[in-house]
Amino acid sequence: MSDRPLIDIEQVGKDYLSGPEVVHALAGVDLAVHSGEFVAIVGASGSGKSTLMNILGCLDRPTRGTYRLAGVDVTRRTADARAIVRNRLIGFVFQGFNLLPRTTALENVELPLVYRGVSARQRRRQARHALEQVGLAERAGHTPAQLSGGQQQRVAIARALVTQPPVLLADEPTGNLDTRTSHEVLALLQNLVRESGITIALVTHEADIAACASRTVTMRDGRIERDEPNREPRDAAAWAAMPHGAVDAAMLSGPGP
Amino acid sequence: MNRLWSSLRLAFSALMRRKARASLTALGILIGIAAVVVVTALGTGARERIGSQIESLGSNLLFVFSQPVAKSGARGRPGAEMALTDRDAAAIHRDASAVSAVTVYSEVKAQVVSEYDNAKIGVMGVDKYYYPVRGFSVDDGRMWTDSEEQTKAKVCLIGQTAIDKLFGNVDPVGRYLRIGRHPFRVIGTLKAKGQSPFEDQDDRILMPIGSWRARVSPTLGDRVMLIMASAKTAARTGQAKRQIEGIVRQRHHIAEGDEDDFKVRTQEQFKKSHDAVFNILTALLVSVAGIALFVGGVGVMNIMLVSVTERTREIGIRMAIGAKRHDIQLQFLVESIALTLFGGLAGIALAVGLIVLIHRTVGWTMRLSPEAVIVALVTSVLVGLVFGFLPARRAARLDPIDALRHE
Numbered sequence: 001m002s003d004r005p006l007i008d009i010e011q012v013g014k015d016y017l018s019g020p021e022v023v024h025a026l027a028g029v030d031l032a033v034h035s036g037e038f039v040a041i042v043g044a045s046g047s048g049k050s051t052l053m054n055i056l057g058c059l060d061r062p063t064r065g066t067y068r069l070a071g072v073d074v075t076r077r078t079a080d081a082r083a084i085v086r087n088r089l090i091g092f093v094f095q096g097f098n099l100l101p102r103t104t105a106l107e108n109v110e111l112p113l114v115y116r117g118v119s120a121r122q123r124r125r126q127a128r129h130a131l132e133q134v135g136l137a138e139r140a141g142h143t144p145a146q147l148s149g150g151q152q153q154r155v156a157i158a159r160a161l162v163t164q165p166p167v168l169l170a171d172e173p174t175g176n177l178d179t180r181t182s183h184e185v186l187a188l189l190q191n192l193v194r195e196s197g198i199t200i201a202l203v204t205h206e207a208d209i210a211a212c213a214s215r216t217v218t219m220r221d222g223r224i225e226r227d228e229p230n231r232e233p234r235d236a237a238a239w240a241a242m243p244h245g246a247v248d249a250a251m252l253s254g255p256g257p
Numbered sequence: 258m259n260r261l262w263s264s265l266r267l268a269f270s271a272l273m274r275r276k277a278r279a280s281l282t283a284l285g286i287l288i289g290i291a292a293v294v295v296v297t298a299l300g301t302g303a304r305e306r307i308g309s310q311i312e313s314l315g316s317n318l319l320f321v322f323s324q325p326v327a328k329s330g331a332r333g334r335p336g337a338e339m340a341l342t343d344r345d346a347a348a349i350h351r352d353a354s355a356v357s358a359v360t361v362y363s364e365v366k367a368q369v370v371s372e373y374d375n376a377k378i379g380v381m382g383v384d385k386y387y388y389p390v391r392g393f394s395v396d397d398g399r400m401w402t403d404s405e406e407q408t409k410a411k412v413c414l415i416g417q418t419a420i421d422k423l424f425g426n427v428d429p430v431g432r433y434l435r436i437g438r439h440p441f442r443v444i445g446t447l448k449a450k451g452q453s454p455f456e457d458q459d460d461r462i463l464m465p466i467g468s469w470r471a472r473v474s475p476t477l478g479d480r481v482m483l484i485m486a487s488a489k490t491a492a493r494t495g496q497a498k499r500q501i502e503g504i505v506r507q508r509h510h511i512a513e514g515d516e517d518d519f520k521v522r523t524q525e526q527f528k529k530s531h532d533a534v535f536n537i538l539t540a541l542l543v544s545v546a547g548i549a550l551f552v553g554g555v556g557v558m559n560i561m562l563v564s565v566t567e568r569t570r571e572i573g574i575r576m577a578i579g580a581k582r583h584d585i586q587l588q589f590l591v592e593s594i595a596l597t598l599f600g601g602l603a604g605i606a607l608a609v610g611l612i613v614l615i616h617r618t619v620g621w622t623m624r625l626s627p628e629a630v631i632v633a634l635v636t637s638v639l640v641g642l643v644f645g646f647l648p649a650r651r652a653a654r655l656d657p658i659d660a661l662r663h664e
Binding site (some may be wrong): 054057059060079080083084086087088092094098099100101102111112114115116120160163 | 263274446571573574575576577578579580581582583584657658661
C-alpha cells in the first residue's frame with residue numbers, strides 16, 4: 001500500500017437534467033482507494049452508486065470536483081483520452097456479462113488488446129493466460145451461448161484482467177448469478193486481490209456480497225453515508241465449498257448488515 | 258496495418274453472420290455497378306466501331322455535296338438538287354493545291370439481275386481516282402482501262418456482298434449481269450471493306466462514270482451526287498476545305514454573303530459529330546445507371562443504420578474496454594466498404610457475363626476497358642465510404658453509458 005491513493009476523488013458532483021429539473025446524482029463525494037484494496041460500494045437504487053461507478057470507470061465525466069487515477073488527473077479528458085485510460089488502467093466486469101455474442105471466449109478476452117494494437121500472436125498468448133487464471137482454459141473455443149452464467153462472468157473477468165490493469169471495476173457482478181455461483185465468482189475476485197494485488201471496486205446491493213470486501217462504502221442520496229473497513233472479510237471460497245442447504249442456513253444466521 | 262487487417266476480418270465475420278441481409282444489400286450495388294459497366298462498354302464499343310468505320314472510308318477525305326438553297330416553297334425539277342458537276346471536280350483537281358486526288362460519285366439503287374439471282378444493289382458511276390481516294394482495290398480480275406472509260410464500255414467491278422447476293426459461290430469474273438436493258442460484263446471483284454457508318458461498303462457495283470450516265474441513269478447529264486477529295490496530308494485538310502469552297506463558289510457564281518448551294522465536310526467532322534452523339538448517349542445511359550447505383554447506396558446506408566442500432570450494446574462494450582471513436586468509425590466504415598466492394602466485384606463479374614452474352618446473341622460490339630473496371634471498383638468503394646459515413650459516425654458518437662444500457 002503506497003502513500004498516494006490509486007483512486008482519488010475530491011468533491012465530485014454530477015448533475016443530470018431530468019426534464020426541466022436538475023438532479024444531483026452525486027453531491028460532493030470524497031473517496032480515496034489505495035492499491036490492493038477491495039472496496040464494496042453499497043446503497044439503495046438511486047443512491048448514486050452507479051453514477052460514481054461510471055465516473056470511476058472514466059465512462060462519464062463529473063460536473064464538479066477532480067478525479068485522479070494512478071496520480072493522473074483524468075477529470076476532464078476528451079472521449080478518446082478516456083478510452084485510452086479505460087484501456088490501460090481499468091478492467092470492467094458488468095452485471096450482464098457483456099460478452100460479444102457469437103464470438104468465442106478467447107476472442108472476447110483478446111478484444112481489449114486489439115484496441116491496444118497488440119499483435120495477433122501476442123494477443124492469443126495473453127488471452128489464453130487470462131483464461132487460465134479464471135480456470136476456463138479448456139472453454140476457450142466456446143461462444144457465450146455455450147457457457148453457463150458463472151462461466152460467462154469468469155470470461156468477462158479474464159477480459160478485464162488481460163491488460164493487467166491496476167483497477168478492476170465490477171458493477172453488480174453477481175446480480176445475474178445464483179448464490180453458489182456468486183460465491184465462486186467472489187472467491188475468484190478475492191484470490192486476485194491476494195495473489196496479484198489488484199484493486200477492486202465492486203457495486204452491489206447484497207449485504208453478504210459486500211461482506212466479502214475489505215471495506216464497505218455506503219451511499220445515500222448522492223453522498224457517502226458510511227465508509228468503514230471490514231476487519232474480517234468473509235472467505236467466499238469457503239462459502240462456495242459448503243453444501244447448498246448449509247449456505248442458505250449460514251446466510252440466515254450470519255452477521256447482519 | 259495490423260489494425261486494418263483485423264478490421265477487415267471483423268467486417269467479414271459481421272457480414273457473414275447475416276448472409277441474407279448482406280447479399281440483398283450488395284445486390285443493389287451489384288445491379289448499379291453492372292449497369293454502369295455494361296453501358297460504358299456499349300458506348301465505348303460503338304464509338305470505336307464508328308471510328309474505325311470512318312477511318313475505313315479513306316484517308317484525309319473531304320466530301321463535297323449539294324445543298325439546295327430553298328429560295329421559295331416550290332421544288333425544282335428532279336435532279337435540280339444535284340448542283341455539282343464533273344467540271345467542278347476537274348476544277349478542284351486542277352486548282353486546289355492542297356488536294357492530291359479528286360473523284361466523283363453518283364449512285365442509284367437498281368435492280369440487278371444475274372443468271373442465278375436478282376437483287377437491289379447500289380450501282381455507282383465513278384472515275385479511276387475513286388479507288389485510291391476511298392481506299393478500294395481490285396481483288397480478282399482487273400480494273401477497267403482508259404479506253405473502256407472513254408468508250409463508256411459496259412463493264413463493272415463487284416463488291417463481296419453483291420457477289421454473295423448475285424452469284425453465291427460462283428466466281429463472277431467474266432460473267433454478265435443485267436441492269437435495266439443493258440448487260441454488263443464483270444471484269445473484277447473488290448477487296449472486302451466492311452461497314453461504314455452509312456452503308457455496307459461491299460454491297461456495290463462500280464462502273465465508269467461515263468457508262469453509268471449513258472446506260473444506268475441517262476437523265477443526269479454531267480451532274481454528280483458527290484465529289485470526294487483527298488487532302489495531301491492530314492494537316493492540310495483545313496486548307497483543302499477552304500480552297501474547295503473558294504473554287505466551287507466562284508464556279509457557281511455565288512456572291513459574297515450569299516448562301517452556298519453545296520457543303521464541304523471533312524472526315525474529321527464526321528468523326529467528331531459521331532463522337533459527340535455517342536458521348537451524349539453514353540452520358541445519358543451512365544447517369545441512368547448511376548441512379549441505380551445511388552439507390553443501392555441508400556440501401557447500404559439504411560442497412561448500416563439498422564446494424565448500428567442493433568449492435569449498440571456491442572459498441573458500448575467495445576468503448577468500455579478501450580475502443581476510441583475512430584476505432585468504432587473505422588469498424589463500420591470497413592464493414593460498409595466490404596459490402597459495396599463485394600457488390601462491385603459481383604457486379605463486374607455479372608457485367609462481363611452480360612457483355613459476352615450480348616455479343617454472342619445480338620452481335621453488338623462492346624469494349625470492356627480496364628479503366629472501366631478500375632473506375633467501377635473505385636466507385637463501389639466510394640459508395641461504401643460515402644453511404645457508410647453517416648452510420649459509422651453515428652456509431653462512433655454514441656455515449657458508452659447509454660450504449661451499454663441499450664437492450
